[in-house]
Amino acid sequence: MDGYSQHGEFDSDALDLAPAAPVSPVGDDERRMHVRAYNHWVSLLGGRDFPSIEDLDPGNIEDFASHSVLLDFTSGGEDPETAYIGQAIREEGGLGPTVRTIADVPSRSLLSRLTDHYLQIIANRAPIGFEAEFDNQRGDTIFYRGILMPFSSDGDTIDFIYGVINWKTGGEQRAALAARPLAAPALELTDLHAAPGREEEELLELEQPLLDEDAGLADRLHAARETAETLKALDGRSRVALYRALAMAWDFTVAARRVPDEYASILEDAGVKAQARAPMTPIVKLVFGADYDKTRLTEFAAALSHAERCAVDFGGFQAFVEACPGGLKGLVAAERQARRPAARGDDRGEQARAALREAAPIALETALGDREFALVLLRRGEDGAVAAVAALADEAMLEKALRKVV
Structure with missing residues (x-):
């Protein structure tokens, strides 16, 4: 108890402001992949309710990139896109490039075990862990553990979900799991x-x-x-x-x-x-x-x-x-x-409206500049005339808008 390892330190300034929800749902064994994934999620919180999607690079997390998947809800929640699927998951399910949304995921694939739980994340607004077994499309018995974690592009809306899953196959693994039960969820x-x-x-x-x-x-x-x-x-x-x-x-x-x-x-x-x-x-x-x-x-x-x-x-x-x-x-x-900081007043929107009512119209060519696409704010005057009054240079907002129209 008297000695403190350097490796035991953690960024309390970030974690001490974390939301009440994130208690690891998958146990305390740091050797398990899904626990390391959960700890990575916690490290990205930075005092927010959800980590920013901008801080996640699923293809470059060496520890579990090949066992992970990223779901993108920015185009709607009914059929989220599979923005990233790790190589190990693709190989296990025989998944090709045609799997672009949840609807494309084969029902007997390991990936379907992960994506079947995504609605729980939306409801709970917190990470969830799960474990079970099933017979895949080849008739092999698969024993798996997984975790799904919410991410946000605006700090409030869950519009991305990152999942990590690990698995084993065969009767030998069944005996091993029976002899050593999987870790129970951490208690609240x-x-x-x-x-x-x-x-x-x-x-x-x-x-x-x-x-x-x-x-x-x-x-x-x-x-x-x-x-x-x-x-x-x-x-x-x-x-x-x-x-x-x-x-x-x-x-x-x-x-x-x-x-x-x-x-x-x-x-x-x-x-x-x-x-x-x-x-x-x-x-x-x-x-x-x-x-x-x-x-x-x-x-x-x-x-x-x-x-x-x-x-x-x-x-x-x-x-x-x-x-x-x-x-x-x-x-x-x-x-x-x-x-938590006090909620900011909502008068900024009215202040912006007042300023834009007086703003001089701008030509669409000016708003677009040398870009291929741009978001332009229009104003309808008292005489009914419509004019462009501002151009938004927010690339993330532009990308989201583009996804909405296709």
């Missing part, structure tokens, strides 16, 4: 056990660290870490252990403010950097370990940040989280909502 915060099981009871009955009000900062950190270790021993599934660990982390936070020099020394010894923009991230790294699940660390930091926002007293975190609707998940959602 509200899915933690409400009542302790036998193993949990035994661990929670162990003598808990007792601290008096004058305990030193190092003692508080040690006690918080011990409680976090109990949580890990229960595979992160104990609400009691989790709330206890976070409560001790909060008390450590309050105590650290009283002795900033001592706190700075602890951070330096642990190799953890202070972060002005995300001050709770170093706290949760110290308590739970920098190599703990990054999504959960982000959520824990958000919960502690909300306690700070609400001026929770020393020793008051447990009552605070238990009183919150939704418990810990409710705290995380409340903090993320509080961080």
Whole structure:
């Protein structure tokens, strides 16, 4: 717990502002392709609800490009285009260049297993993972795991979906999968056990660290870490252990403010950097370990940040989280909502209309310039005359418009 690997660090400034939804739906085994794909999706969030499609280059992600597909909904949601299909998926399904939309995907191909789930993404507005088996067009039994992840061109609309799928074939693999069950979906915060099981009871009955009000900062950190270790021993599934660990982390936070020099020394010894923009991230790294699940660390930091926002007293975190609707998940959602910038007023459109009512007309040749295509804004005057008043140079908007008219 005292050593922190450089490789365990993560960009908390980006991830700490991520939406509440992205909890990995496919488990914690970093060796699995779909988990690496999910982590790549998270790395592109940058505080947004969905990553920008401009940040995705599916053909150049060496780790899983050949096992991936990109669906493009900009021309409509009924039959999205297959903007990219990885080579391994093409070879498994015998797919040629004629597969251009979902409707072209053969029903007994592996690709159909991936595309069958895309409507769930639209409904859930979050990544989904899935796993099953089926007999393909050659009669081979295929065991597969996949994940679908939403992308957006405007930050709000899901108009692209990126999927990654991995598979195995044969009776030998059936036996292997039966002997070693696939990882279950990661639990949401509200899915933690409400009542302790036998193993949990035994661990929670162990003598808990007792601290008096004058305990030193190092003692508080040690006690918080011990409680976090109990949580890990229960595979992160104990609400009691989790709330206890976070409560001790909060008390450590309050105590650290009283002795900033001592706190700075602890951070330096642990190799953890202070972060002005995300001050709770170093706290949760110290308590739970920098190599703990990054999504959960982000959520824990958000919960502690909300306690700070609400001026929770020393020793008051447990009552605070238990009183919150939704418990810990409710705290995380409340903090993320509080961080979102206030919605911009909608008067910009009216200001633009007022300016364009007075704008001088421009010739279409001028609007087009030396381009082959252009988007032109027209105005109808009070006399009914129509005139071009502006040309838009947004290539992404032009490309979307072109897709709409064919």
